[in-house]
Amino acid sequence: MTPRTCRSAWRIRRSLRKPLPSQVLMSDHCAQLSWTASPFSTWIEISGPSHLRFIQGLCTNDVVVLESGSGCEAFFPTVQGKILAHGFVYKSDDRLEFLGLGDQSPGLLPHLQKYSMIEDVEVNDRSTQGNAIFVWGEGLEACLQELLGSEVTLGTSQHGTITWEGATLRLFRISVVGKPSVEIRGEQAEAFGTRLSECGATSVGIEVFQRDRIVNRFPWHGVDISAEHLAQEANRDDLAISFKKGCYLGQETIARIDALGHVNKKLVAVQLPKQVEELPLAIKVEEKEVGQVVSAAELDGQTRGLAMIRRSHNAAGTKIECELGTVEVL
Structure with a gap:
């Protein structure tokens, strides 16, 4: 089966309402939300003339078919088809970005840099840049609309940029907890989280995120899966692996397992x-x-x-x- 990818464009449409004043009212929508410091500690950017072909040859999903502003789940396998890294790849006009749970940079970054030597690409580790929070709950879009005075349409695995009180924030839609969710990155991300709390959202510890991602069966690389596991052992075939794309590193093993029909x-x-x-x-x-x-x-x-x-x-x-x-x- 082919993986799910989102091709619709990110949309932030100005509404006729004025932005909310600094003293915001409690919101029923925001009261449904939880937020915490983002557990997505890995953020790697790949740019340059060959960036798309480069990542297409190193990950399991088909990034070529993505439209700018969208993304997909993917593995970065070793030659043996084992999981070097796992997360989400997001496409912009001039670059790709990888977001992953935990600190996956020590394994993935040297891997990308090694193969970048023969391609016209630039690989940059952005993991320590800026602040980031993770927000989830059924009232997500309505709460963001109330805070921003804009209609924010968050499609599955989309990303985009917003301006809040003069600050630029990056938004990445990440499907890991079984509820509408978004990661917000930028220098004012924590301040935005504080504003969410003022509106009724709940600031929680990482254990609440862990509970929800476990219930939603989403693996944490370095905890549930690692470089000792084959890609199909993670049980994410439908979402993270394309069996129709062209050649990539580790494909031979992954295709052989698919033909066999099972892993042990x-x-x-x-x-x-x-x-x-x-x-x-x-x-x-x-x-x-x-x-x-x-x-x-x-x-x-x-x-x-x-x-x-x-x-x-x-x-x-x-x-x-x-x-x-x-x-x-x-």
């Missing part, structure tokens, strides 16, 4: 019988390890998790009787 293990969502104190935690059946719980979070009195489980036990609905109790694959 993959990341799945699980229901756990109790809270987990230490991770990763082995799942053993008759003293034989069949998987590992790699992330876990509490939701409504239940413990949900992500686990890398062998093919013999990872089908949805499977109930694994182990030392923990009953682990159910969701």
